[in-house]
Amino acid sequence: MENVIIVGTGCAGLTAAIYTARANLSPLVLEGRLPGGQLTTTTAVENFPGFPDGVDGPDLIQRMHQQAEKFGARFQFGTVEEFQSGKPHRLKVDGAWLETKALIIASGASPRYIGIEGESKLIGHGLTSCATCDGAFYRGVPVCVVGGGDSACEEATFLTRFASEVYLIHRRDSLRASKIMADRALSNPKIKPVWNATVTGYLVDAAGEVEGVKLRNTKDGSESELALKCVFVAIGHEPNTAAFRQALETDSNGYLVQKTGTRTNVEGVFAAGDVADHVYRQAITAAGQGCAAAIDAERWLADS
Numbered sequence: 001m002e003n004v005i006i007v008g009t010g011c012a013g014l015t016a017a018i019y020t021a022r023a024n025l026s027p028l029v030l031e032g033r034l035p036g037g038q039l040t041t042t043t044a045v046e047n048f049p050g051f052p053d054g055v056d057g058p059d060l061i062q063r064m065h066q067q068a069e070k071f072g073a074r075f076q077f078g079t080v081e082e083f084q085s086g087k088p089h090r091l092k093v094d095g096a097w098l099e100t101k102a103l104i105i106a107s108g109a110s111p112r113y114i115g116i117e118g119e120s121k122l123i124g125h126g127l128t129s130c131a132t133c134d135g136a137f138y139r140g141v142p143v144c145v146v147g148g149g150d151s152a153c154e155e156a157t158f159l160t161r162f163a164s165e166v167y168l169i170h171r172r173d174s175l176r177a178s179k180i181m182a183d184r185a186l187s188n189p190k191i192k193p194v195w196n197a198t199v200t201g202y203l204v205d206a207a208g209e210v211e212g213v214k215l216r217n218t219k220d221g222s223e224s225e226l227a228l229k230c231v232f233v234a235i236g237h238e239p240n241t242a243a244f245r246q247a248l249e250t251d252s253n254g255y256l257v258q259k260t261g262t263r264t265n266v267e268g269v270f271a272a273g274d275v276a277d278h279v280y281r282q283a284i285t286a287a288g289q290g291c292a293a294a295i296d297a298e299r300w301l302a303d304s
């Protein structure tokens, strides 16, 4: 029986691990499909306080991991398949059941794809959501980024290091991104915005690799095609709550609902970071929530 299990090793999970470990709760931390969370798929993080020259995302995560381990957090690879609330709470992880008094869910959110039929088969064959991971494979060829937020601008700017040109395909004619990120992207001569357009299909070559996209203009409905070698999708995220939705309250988009502080509707279960936050979604706010969840869990354990 564990005192506290933490699901997730992004900023929220690792901060919760540091705090619960320092409170001598010997947390068990579950590392899921993307150990380290979304920061492991970014490059420079320029807005995490304390790093005036920026910090490499994976590096920041590794430091948090070390810090948690130093205070006694234990790490285990595994994906939660099922959750049963109770005393104790039970989690089925890769076929085996674990029991815990308190549970902190910090399983984050995963990148969303467009939803075109057969899309999942193309992931890794010219379709991806991670420029940091796959950008270097597309040197000297045209690529596109789909989306108009900070992620899309960041990915597009990063991809100009490799690609011959980067089409930024957005469904409206103004970006959602913050001004600094938007200006940086739009002033880059390699980035070519394609306004008022949605991707309606992929063009695939004989080897099964993407060789272009079909576009529809959102204003006049006209259709066109664009030849390119890779599509980087940056249109937001889905919360990783599938295993918890039956037992815990979620909102209409599947995000866990926090009642008081980080408490969910179930006693002894706490939620932190992007799994419960579709508003701020920053590394620093996720870390802050991880801290709050650890303190909430610690106090709940002391009182129960």
Ligand code: NAP
Binding pocket: 045, 046, 047, 114, 146, 147, 148, 149, 150, 151, 152, 154, 171, 172, 175, 176, 177, 198, 234, 235, 236, 237, 279, 280, 281, 282
């Ligand atoms: P986002 O802000 O939600 O932007 C998603 C973009 O995708 C929007 O432009 C949206 O269009 C578009 N979109 C959504 N669904 C679509 C669909 N089905 N087809 C076509 N386009 C679609 O997501 P994000 O860019 O991932 O950013 C998430 C959060 O992380 C934000 O708070 C952002 O500030 C933060 N972030 C920060 C940094 C940084 O500071 N370094 C970097 C990345 C992200 P509409 O605009 O029309 O809705």
